[in-house]
Amino acid sequence: MKVLTIITAGVLFFFTSACSSTTGNGSTLLRITGVVQASGITSYQYGTHTLTSEEKSYALKSTNIDLSKYEGETVKISAEKIKGYPVENGPEFLNVQKIERNK
Template identity: 50%
Template sequence: MRYFSASIIAIILLFSQGCGPGNNSQAEGSEYTGIIEASGITSYQYGTHTLRTENDFYALKSDSIDLSIYEGERVTVQANTINGYPVDGGPVYLNVTEVRD
């Protein structure tokens, strides 16, 4: 019985490690290059800005950077994808952690 109880506790601990609230991004630190614009009114209603690359379009937010100072500029951003997106036919949602001109 002790072995069974210890096994159950070990399994619960293993599964709980990846399910916490801090685990909200899929790809850590990917780079994207394009032009940042204010998002304005959109059908998908998420993100403060957008990034248009040669082939793709992304919704952006940042917890630490004022993206408005880069509006209209071609930049490279380092960002993490946010789980649960895209929704409502919108783009991939990125949390920007670094911007380079």
């Protein structure tokens, strides 16, 4: 009986940790697929790029990835929301942590 309890606890822990999408600072990572574009002039004036998915658009920035390398491409990003946004009817503002080209 003890073995079954240990195995069940291990399986639950595995699935819980495998589905977890939080960063080291406790922020939740969003995973979104869409097309990256340079943001240009906007009314909301934040972000260097935009990501347009089927549902909506997002303003993007990244401190560790050159987003310009992905302009015009459909990609999958992992990003965290930046607190205090959206403003003035602008889109959500995301800090991109990881980006993958769609295959």
